[in-house]
Amino acid sequence: MVRIGEGAGYSGAWLDPAVALARDGRLDYLLFECLAERTIALAQAARRGDATAGFDPYLGARMEAVLGACAAGGTRILTNAGAANPAGGGDLVVTIARRLGLHGLRVGVVTGDDVLHLLDPASVLDETGETLASLGDRVISANAYLGATPMVEALADGAAVVIAGRVADPSLAVAALRHAFGWGATDWARLGAGTAVGHLTECGPQVTGGYFADPGRLDVPGLARVGYPVAECEADGTAVITKLPGTGGTVTRATCTEQLLYEIGDPGAYLTPDVTADFRGIDLVQEAPDRVRVTGATGRPAPASLKVVVGYRDGFIGDGQVSYGGAGCLARARLAGDVVRERLASLGRAVREVRIDVIGWDSLGGAPPAGTPEPPEVRLRVAARVDTRQVADAVGREVEALWVAGPYGGGGATRSVREVIAVGSTFLDRTRVAPVVTVREA
Amino acid sequence: MRVRLRDVAHARAGDKGDTSTVSLVALDRGDYDWLCLEVTPTRVQDHFGAMVSGPVVRHEVAHLGALNFVMHRALGGGVTRSLAIDPHGKARSSWLLEMEVERPG
Incomplete structure (x- = not known):
């Protein structure tokens, strides 16, 4: 059996549950999934301003906190926190390892996801239909989603820490499992099963009770000290999702089902660089408190193409907000919004899109049903997409000027x-x- | 009997570009069959109204009692471009649970 823990789930995730995993988890592998779809573009922009930047800003803090315990316990670390600069991230890890006295620790770096120079200018963006050429010098970055294979190579070369950039989130777990069990790169059924394990754990506490609670209906104990997930994996691809004893949170069939379906689209064809994973046959069985057995995932050959995430500059967003309370607050917020909309119209074509919401009323969903009572307080929010920083600043100033020119009681x-x-x-x-x-x- | 989905299911929303994905999972697996009949892609699209330009595609995972709705052109151009206060559409899960359905029996 191989024990894999996820120590992050996103760049800003809590550190102390990861430290607990490193210290008490008896893990074979500790993963840090830190890279959202857009993060790589932000990181590339940061690297343009500073050639030594571009890796995850918390990489150093994370490694300082876990490297000693992981080295002592034989736990190997895999992360995509290299972001736009895996080599720079690797340098930092080497420096930290030396400072901690971990001389001889092997650090692997995976590059090659930066494919900006490989893209045809006629490449079309899926979302907008625009070509790369039409975006011109606004393009910042293009990173292909790499799979597990280069990380498996680094592990085979003895790396105790592997720093990658844009690898697919579940590929971190797939790499660990391929190395541990010797699964081949075309063992589609097992790669599909490993992808299920990776997907279930890649968002950290989102499978152990985080992002699940609804007081009185779906109660979760001890969220402030939620345990991050541990997957106990078998060579046949099955696994148990659990967490450390004594930690907060909960691992149930319900929390696992939500995470299994999270952001995957078609459960029969979850495309990754490693495999076309098929989750339709997955069964989740609560075999004990905080222990859910996962069986039945499989897979088919990997897609012939890799997804590439292209980052580009797309103008500015200016935002202004102001609150109203008491009787008539909704009407005053709407009046304030009308005033700002009329004022913004004078800025002409520099303002490309305006959105006006009343927070507490219609900002998350649509308008409430007729007859919904007026809330005791609301907050007006005006946001506009514009071409320049100067105009974006004007959007917020128009809202702020309601202090003296808008309806009464704005604060x-x-x-x-x-x-x-x-x-x-x-x-x-x-x-x-x-x-x-x-x-x-x- | 009219119930809200919140009474019989839980949900989680996520994003990929301009696509919103919202899962709906029966609290009691026994409710899955009638939920399939009630919570159709068309009704979900109507429920979200102008928030989702569509189409809405539904995937079914019967033995987990779960439906996965994939809603296209649903996030104002995507997380990075959207002017919405919730650009990821994370709150779409709770919005789906507001939907009223007819529970048999």
Whole structure:
């Protein structure tokens, strides 16, 4: 049996549950999945400003916290926290390992996901239909989703830590399982099963009771000290999802079902660089408290193309907010919104899209049904997509000016501006992508 | 009998580009069959109204008592471009659970 833990789930995830896994988990592998779809584009933008940046900003803190315990316990670390600069991330890990006295620790780096130079300018973005050429110099990055194979190579070369960039989230677990059990790169059924394990654990606490609670209906104990997931994996691809004893949270058939279906689209064809995974036959059985057995996942050959996430600059978003309370608050918020909309119209074509929401009323869903009573307080939010930072700033100032010119009683005005780094996807024949693995010693 | 989905199911929403995915899982597996009849892609599209340009595709995983709705052109152009306060559409799960359905018997 091989024990795999997930120590993150996203870049900003809590660190202490990962430390507990490193110290008490008796893990063979500790994974840190830290890279959302758009994060790689933001990281590429950061690297353009500073050649030593571009890896996950918390990589150092994470490694400082777990490296000693992992080295002592024989737990190997796999992460995509290399983001836009896996080599820089690898350098940092080597430096930390030396400082901790872990001389000789082998650190693997996976590159080759940066495919900007390989893309045909006529490549079309799936979401908008725009070509790469039409985006011109607004394009920041293009990273192909790599699979498990280069990480398996690094593990075979003795790497105790593997730092990758844009590898698919479940591929971290697939790499660990391929290395541990000797599964081949075309053992589709087992790769599908390993992908299910990777998918169930890749969001960290989202399978152990995080993102599940609804007080009085779906209660979860001890969320503040939620345990991150551990997968106890067998060579046949089956596994038990669990967490460390004494930690908060809960592992049930319900939490596992939600995570299994999370963001996958068709459960019969979950496409990754490793396999076309088929989750339709999966069964989840609660074999004990906080222990769910996963069986029945399988797979078919991997897709011929790799997904490529393209990051590009796409203007700015200006945002302004102000609150209203008491009787008539809704009508005052709407009046304030009308005033700002009329004011923004004078800015003309520089404002490409305006959205006005009343937080507490219609900002998350559609308008509430007729007859819904007025809430005691609401918050107006005006957001606009514009071409320049200057105009984006004007959006927030128009809202802030309601202090003196808008309806009575507005309070707590705030404003913000952000540059939009948009992401789109395109595809590249997998034979054109050549991952590179380097392993060095601390 | 009219019930809200919240009374009989739980849900989780996620995003991929401009596509919103929302799972709906029966709290009691015995409710799955009638949920399949009630919670059709058309009704889900109507429920979300202007939030989802569509189409809505439904995937069924019967033995887990789960439906997975894949809603296209549903996130204002995608997480990075959307002007929405919830650009990922994470709150779509709770919005789906507001839907009223007819529970047999």
